[in-house]
Amino acid sequence: MTKLSVNINKIATLRNSRGGDMPNVVQFAKDAQQFGAEGITIHPRPDERHIRYQDARDLKPEVYTEYNIEGNPIESFVNLVLEVKPTQVTLVPDAVDAITSNAGWDTIKHKDFLVDVIKEFKRHGIRTSIFVDPVLKQIEGAKNTGTDRIELYTEAFADQYSLGNKDAIKPYAECAELAHTLGLGINAGHDLSLENIQFFKENITHLLEVSIGHALISESLYLGVENVIQMYLNKLK
Template sequence: MTRLSVNINKIATLRNARGGNMPNVCKMATDCERFGAEGITVHPRPDERHIRYQDVLDLKKIVTTEFNIEGYPNKEFIDLVLSIKPEQVTLVPDPPEALTSNAGWDTIKNKAFLIEVISKFKAAGIRTSIFVDTQLKNVEGAKATGTDRVELYTEPFATDFPSDPKEAVRLFTIAAEKAKELGLGVNAGHDLSLENLKFFNENVPDLAEVSIGHALISDALYMGMEKTIQMYLQQLK
């Protein structure tokens, strides 16, 4: 079964809006695991507008499932990840000031940079994944960087899904097949939801993991976190 990693950035956003420690990010991570989540994802940014660097240090002490840290690999991020040594690091190409991730890596143009960064993480025993779109040249380029996995950037799928699900997923199926052929694991994330997750999972072969935050946390406002996580897990069976 495809693993579900819950991105808890939005919990930190809510906390930061008021100050203090409500809601408690660490307690929420523990609760997500207790409710069935198979991983916790965070995306710390330099301005700490949601997850703070201290949160990452605190979470390392209590996360018992897979800990996945994603972000743009500037020096501060690299140093943080190497000090934490999570099970997985996911590299995204968006600059620190970006509102949210909105594209995959050009793995051809950034080959030398990615090789340098990934080699540091792999030397520390950290599994690496890099954010890519469905262009086969970028999937093939990812293989040349030494990464273990690719994470398919799924916003285009989510946008096109309501009008034509089969066409929306077609290129993702092809990209996943190419990744498997190259010996790369496949993750996915961005705008996956209860409406489109089951279809995506059924049509993308050998999907190892999905990372979901915004939609899942939004659903939990209506249904509660435990029920929401169980509903997402059901879509992945």
């Protein structure tokens, strides 16, 4: 069964919009796990506009499933991850002013940088994953960085699937097969939802984990958090 990791950035966004501590990020993570989530994902950015660095520290003793911290490995992020020591760090090439992640790594151009960063994380026992576009040469490049896993950037699939183009899954399926052949674990995330997650799961072999935040939180406004988490788990079986 593919693991569901719940990205709780949107909970932090809601909290920050009014100040104070409502909703409480740590309590939401605890509840999500109690409802069946098999991981918690956060993506702190340098301006801390949603998840704050202190949130990452506060969550550490409360996440008893898998703890995944995503972000661009600038110095402050690297130091935070080495301090917190999550289960997994997912490297994302965010621009500082990016609203959300919008591209995968060029694993060939940035090979030397990624090799050094990944080596440091793995030296501290932290599993590594690289955010990549569904391009075969980028999967091959990821293998050469020493990463444990890749995370397939699924926005293009989600956009096309919503238009009825199911062939949009093909490059993802091909990349997943190559990654598995190369010994890389396969994660996926970005714009996955209750609408498209089952089709994605059925067509991507060896899928270990999906990270879902915006859609899951939005769907929960109508259907309830516990119910939505269970719906995702059923579709991921």
